[in-house]
Amino acid sequence: MITAERKPLDEIISYIEPYHRILLIGCNECVTVCAAGGRKEVAMLSSALQLASMKQGKTLNVSEMTLERQCDPEYVESLASHIDGMDAIVSMACGCGVQEIARRYSPIRVFPAVNTKFMGASDRAGVWSERCQGCGDCILGLTGGICPIARCSKRLLNGPCGGSGNGKCEISSDVDCAWALIWEKMKELGTTEQYEAVISAKDWRPSRDGGPRKIIREDLQ
Amino acid sequence: MKTDSVLEKVFASGAFAVTSECGPPRGAMPDVVREKAEHLRGYVDAVNVTDNQTAMVRMSSFAASLLLKQMGLNPVLQMVTRDRNRIAMQSDLIGAFSHDINTVLCLSGDHPYFGDHAMAANVYDMDSVQLVETVKTMRDEGRLQGGAEVKNLPRMFIGAAANPFADPFELRVARLSKKIKAGVDFVQTQCIYNLDKFEEWMAGVRERGLHKKVSIMAGVTPMKSEGMARYMKNKVPGMDVPDEIIKRMAGVQKDKQAQEGINICIESIQRLKSIEGVSGIHLMAIEWEHKVPEIVERAGLYPRPAVS
Numbered sequence: 001m002i003t004a005e006r007k008p009l010d011e012i013i014s015y016i017e018p019y020h021r022i023l024l025i026g027c028n029e030c031v032t033v034c035a036a037g038g039r040k041e042v043a044m045l046s047s048a049l050q051l052a053s054m055k056q057g058k059t060l061n062v063s064e065m066t067l068e069r070q071c072d073p074e075y076v077e078s079l080a081s082h083i084d085g086m087d088a089i090v091s092m093a094c095g096c097g098v099q100e101i102a103r104r105y106s107p108i109r110v111f112p113a114v115n116t117k118f119m120g121a122s123d124r125a126g127v128w129s130e131r132c133q134g135c136g137d138c139i140l141g142l143t144g145g146i147c148p149i150a151r152c153s154k155r156l157l158n159g160p161c162g163g164s165g166n167g168k169c170e171i172s173s174d175v176d177c178a179w180a181l182i183w184e185k186m187k188e189l190g191t192t193e194q195y196e197a198v199i200s201a202k203d204w205r206p207s208r209d210g211g212p213r214k215i216i217r218e219d220l221q
Numbered sequence: 222m223k224t225d226s227v228l229e230k231v232f233a234s235g236a237f238a239v240t241s242e243c244g245p246p247r248g249a250m251p252d253v254v255r256e257k258a259e260h261l262r263g264y265v266d267a268v269n270v271t272d273n274q275t276a277m278v279r280m281s282s283f284a285a286s287l288l289l290k291q292m293g294l295n296p297v298l299q300m301v302t303r304d305r306n307r308i309a310m311q312s313d314l315i316g317a318f319s320h321d322i323n324t325v326l327c328l329s330g331d332h333p334y335f336g337d338h339a340m341a342a343n344v345y346d347m348d349s350v351q352l353v354e355t356v357k358t359m360r361d362e363g364r365l366q367g368g369a370e371v372k373n374l375p376r377m378f379i380g381a382a383a384n385p386f387a388d389p390f391e392l393r394v395a396r397l398s399k400k401i402k403a404g405v406d407f408v409q410t411q412c413i414y415n416l417d418k419f420e421e422w423m424a425g426v427r428e429r430g431l432h433k434k435v436s437i438m439a440g441v442t443p444m445k446s447e448g449m450a451r452y453m454k455n456k457v458p459g460m461d462v463p464d465e466i467i468k469r470m471a472g473v474q475k476d477k478q479a480q481e482g483i484n485i486c487i488e489s490i491q492r493l494k495s496i497e498g499v500s501g502i503h504l505m506a507i508e509w510e511h512k513v514p515e516i517v518e519r520a521g522l523y524p525r526p527a528v529s
Contacts, residue, residue, distance in 0.1 A: 153332050154303070154343065158350035158399060160392075161329050162384030162411055163458035170458035171334040183389050196395050198403045201307060201351040201366055 001030040001121070002094045003128045004037060004114040006045070012090065013052055015111040019087035020059055024049075024113070025079070025101065026066035027093035034128055036114050037092030039066040045092065045113060070097025076104050083108065119150075136206025136213065142199065144185030151178035157199040223360065226324045226378035227295045228267045229406065230528040231501070232436045237494060238501030239522050240297060240409065240438060241513050242269035243289065245280035254280065254288045260510040264517045266525055267295040267324060269409070269503070273304065276336025283313055286322050297380060298322050301330025306346035307355065307366050314356065318375030326380040326409065327352040331458075350403045353381055357404030379404060383437070384411040385422035386461035394425040397435070407436040409503040412453070415461040416492055423496055432498030439493040442505045443512065444482035447471045483516060490520040 016022055024046050032038030046062045053060035065082060067075045070093035079101070083089075088109045091098040094116040102110040118130040133150045139157070140147055149155045153171050160179030163170025167180040186192045204210065222229060231238045241261050246253040261268055268289055272282035286296035298317050300310060314325065329349045333341045347355065347366075355366045359374040381400050385393050397408065413419045419439070426432050444450045447470040454462035466485065473481045486504075493499050502522075506513050517523045 153334075154329055154348065155345045156329060156348040158348050158403075160387065160389075160396075161349075161459075162382060162387045163332070164387050164389070165459065166388055171332050177388075180389055183392050192392075192395075195392065196399050196402065198350055198354060198399055200354060201347045204346065 001033050001119070002096070003034045003117045003120050004031050004094050005117060006036055006041065006092070006114050007112070009045075009048055009052065012045070012111070012113050013049065016049070016060075016088055016090060019109075021061045021063075021085055021087045022049075023063045023065065023079070023082060023086045023089045025070065025089060025091050025093070026064075027070040027091075027097050028066055028068045029071075029093075031093055031097075031114060032066075034122075037094075042066055042092055045090075067093075067097075070094075071100055073100065073104070076100050079105070134207070135202070135204070136210075137203065139199070142194065143182050144189060144191070146178055146182045146185055148178045148182065151176070151181070157202060223406070224323050224376045224378040225321075226267075227528060228297070228324050229378045231266045231526060232407065234526055234528055236526040236528075237522065238436070238438060239265045239504065239517060239525065240267045240269060240501065241265045241504045241506060241510070242271060243285065243510065244271045244274060244507070245282065245285035247277065247279050249280065251288055254285045255292060257510045258289050258292060258294055261513055262292075262294060263525065264514045264523060265504070266501075266528075267297050269297040269299055269326060269505075272299040272301045272328070272330065273336075274299075274331070276303065276331045276333045276338065276341075278336075278338065283317050283322075286317060287320050290320055290322055295324065296322055297324045297326050299326045299328060300352065301328045302345055302347050302349060302352050303330035303333065303343050304341075306344055310347075310352065311355065311359070311365055314359065314375045314377065318377065323376065324378045324380065325356060326382070327356065327405075328382055349381055350400055353379055353400060353403040353405050361404075378406050380407045380409060381405045382411065383408040384459045385413075385419055386411055386415065387459040390418075390422075393422055394429065394431070397426060397431055398429065401431060401434050405435055407438060407500075409438045410440040411459055412440045412442040412505060413489060413493065414453075414466050415463050416489060418461060419493075420496060423498055427498050432500075436500040437498060438501040438503040439490075439496075439499050440503045440505060441486050441489050441493070442507060443486035443509065443516065444470055444478075445509065446475070446478045446482070449482075483512060483519075486516055487519050490516070490522075494520075 026037050026042035042064050046064050069075050090111050090113050091101050092113045098112045119132040120128045120130045130150050135149050153169050164177040169175035169177050243257045270282045270286045282299050286298045289296040327349045333343050356377050356379050358364050360376045364370050450467045450470045453460050
């Protein structure tokens, strides 16, 4: 999933400072799963913003809504009947959702309430970590199902570097060395002989380096 | 000979090679480079010029290498893949070779986290193994990494690093083999303080005959003080400093510690010279270049062979 973290309250307050009526919109997908911008977080942020406004002696009306998916025009359209009279929109979705709302409801100002972080998975309750960088040309079949692009600090395709120690990365003992994990996995799978094959310089065009990406499916159009 | 590199000629002559290094300054101070490098003249076969080591901004490796070349020394252009993509690195290799800089050391480089620009984007378009492959393709096939055939591409003698002390230890020989497959001609190792562990690694290297496919230079760094020994042990990634070394440094008075560090270094070189498959030493006397002549002489490595 796409993970996110709510922005500091002061930053959100600074965005909406000039406005009195705002629409606060959550998303029922990834940001709900990572507890950053679902229905519950919308309610909490709404209360916090109104409380802060009261302290400043300002009136703030917050309308709350949570869409099924903010990245989907079909669901975003359902907001149309709720926009009238709104001074601004605050979105708790990932950057994809924020942009979709901003595209549809221009010229109303739209502000993000979360920082979109990464594509990751849950390690345990309350902990998520990065797993994929969406490079567009998956090599997990070569690396024992562990991605060095997302999980090695230097995204080495022929790691580990000389800074790997006790299974940890040179930048922090809180970061696992991806190549130590890959090596252990190769041992487990009996594929260590694959380690010595040089992985040549990657073609980064399918990644962000080739420009903004698009998927076009003729069969679905 | 694959190249005009003096280092290649020294290896080919069968002589035990000696390299040292010169870290460029943090400012436009060519005289600092010249002064450091002058200490090394005649005592080493080639001089590594570091590339923004520890991810701190310094005079570029290429510019400082050129200063050494103008002094008649043999620079080893260090190149880390952290800061530049393949376009910039190949361009710099062509530029360096245009000034007869013919020896390169391919590294991934310390993560920006360690330097004074922790906020910088880290590029890592390629890793060190891929850079080795790129330099070899330029030299042996006359092609750029992207596939274009181009005239007069650099003919570089290709080096890389090897760290026998990093984890997982059991893949460290395989990693050397991988660099050989990519096309490396010589490797310089991480500073060796744990000689027993280095010997264990070398035994693994010899078992696979890898020492016959690549020239291995054993890295050594003289300790200046007990404090430096402790710092190397605790703070430098991938460094293995046994407690005996620290005890030995701590066992002498503060004003004698520098000399003790040099003694330890010379004893290490003597032992390293006797290990089958070790073709040279890489003496990293960090901000201590003026001690290199004494160490080289006392280790019995002076004078250097005349090969060019």
